[in-house]
Amino acid sequence: MDWNSFWEGSKDLSTFALAIRAIILYIALIIATRLMGHRQVGILSGHNYLVAAGIVSLAAIRMLNPESSLTSGIVIVFVYAFVNIFLSYLDIKWPKTIDRKPTILMKDGIIHRKNMLDCHVTIDNLLGQLRLKGAHNLSEIDTIVLEPYGKISVIKKPEALPLTRKQMNLPPKMVALPTILIYDGKIDEKNLHAIGLDHEWLMTKLREKGIANPKDIFLAMLESDGTVYISI
Template identity: 30%
Template sequence: MGKRQVGELEPSELVLSLIIADLASVPMQDYGIPLLTGILPILALLAMTMILSVLTMKSVRFRALMCGRPSIVIRDGLVDQREMARNRLTIDELLEELRAKGYTDPATVKYAILETNGQLSVLPYANQKPPTAQQLQVSAEESGLPLVVISDGRLLEHNLRALGRDRKWLDQRLEERGCSGLEAVFLLLVDQTGSIYLARKDMSV
């Protein structure tokens, strides 16, 4: 199923997870049932899942049958009541999802799409989007991916090497910030430009 949360599972994947959990619990509860009796149907279900996954990738029609299709519940600021009724989505649930995305007025939303995993994707009007640095014609420097260099007083040397830095550079940065050593640091993040985020360890914890 890949890296998914429970809320991101398709209906068929959620049902499969529940079935596997039920099958696994039977031989663990009843010592008279051989463990192999519970493993074989689980393996069969996993094999079936792999087959369905391949078919889903290869066939658009099969993917629509298994996973369904996204539904547009708001179009041009207007709520589509027919789509909401078809998906059994109440107005309270819709407004709650919009507030979670940072929108309180449906009129400011160009499209709101109910995805197949139950999540609501909100696409606002262009004049409701925050301007980008490119639109403002401002140059912005790429900071790169921040890496954890110190975690709870422990030095992650492989991340320090990946940043092209050494222990001497790290000791200098800690000294500049008044840290006596690694044990005084709870978290230290460093990006490709050398920018540092430092959180001191709370000794009272």
Template identity: 30%
Template sequence: MPGWLEVAIRSFVGFLLLIAIARMYVRKPIGETSHLEFGLVASIAVILAIGSIQLAIPIGHLLVAILVWAGAAIGIAYLSVMNASFRSVIYGKGIPIMKDGKILEDNMKKQHLTTDELLRKLRAKQVFQVADVEFAVLEGNGELNVLVKKEQQPITAKMLNHQVAPIKEPETVIMDGKILTEPLATRGLNQEWLKTELEKKNAILENVFMAQIDEYGQLTIDLFNDKMQVPKSTELPMLEANIKSVIASLETFSLDTENPQAKQRYKWCVEQMKKVHDDVSPFTKGN
């Protein structure tokens, strides 16, 4: 067999093996892998790369090396999932760097973390003042996780006791101009509904690059032609406006009538419609 052909075959097989090992081993971004995980994958890649061009290395020896390194990597990953003590030994535990708003200098020295690095990691978390930090921990992969003080945390709807609409995962129903039937079925919809919604937006399927159904059941689309403007949905804003119009009309009727019973009924209707408005507004304003 010609040398160039053997190199090509080895390289192709090595590429396939690397993909298979990587998929079995770990599914993490490079920035979230530990030094050990990165080292194991890099070692396997180096073995495959060298074995692809060093024809003097027998195939059997190359396979043994791959089996040992890949088996060790997969075995460590499996044991780490099954045993917390083993996981702590291999990857280490999170080390507090700040506690109760104070920097723990001794822990910084143990982790070889300089003040400049601490400030840089804090800035990466959008924290520019050390005084704003309540607690910070350095994870095994070198990432710094930060808990800011209560008064520095953003206000949430829960803090205000405000009701908000539940969030559903958006479903992509058109991709690259093709309809995806499974996401449509997940929402209990069909292609006829989709075509009707596209007609409302003066769009045809062939012109739609991507379309998604948001948490409120509204269809949003992106066209192949970036110069074309897509009209915004008006259904929920119209519902909000109609409810307010009904409330205003009922209040007017209540003021105009001289009948005490009718006035009382109109006021009761106003109260009921205001309750409806309070229940619906999280959905209409979220659009």
């Protein structure tokens, strides 16, 4: 294999060489994404979006064009990553300088038309976002805020909020994350012991469902309300 052509590109590259180039570039993208952290995955700001779009475009060109330089592609990927990390650091230190600020679209039940025009948000856009939030009636909403990452936050009026357990003088409900007990026929011993349960308890629950062997179960989870979910 001509290694110079492999790294710098050539129209005569074999299919095998193209596949290896794609794998190397993919690994570089994974490493760069890990370096940029969770913030990049969520695309929480304008520069995060630009970096993501730039890297995707760059990767597509390098993977499809055998004459493109793999070396320069990898260099650019990591330059993008470190520039994004630097901008994210500045964003944490001086958020109002680097990134956009939240914009109030409604306050005290009144829509701020000027802010909507400044943000290029139409009524249809706004109503669609509200439906996704489960807020269907504008008369029930006190405040709407357009966040820097493009989503909206909704604060309903007090009279439109559902009653809480505290308001009804009920004892607080225990909140816990669902826990995997069995996956692909294997009991998760670590999770079982972490929540203070044992095999006898688990087998009793399985027998109640008419199941004798844990190996017959694809997924079993203990949900937050104490329900045992089982999928065979």
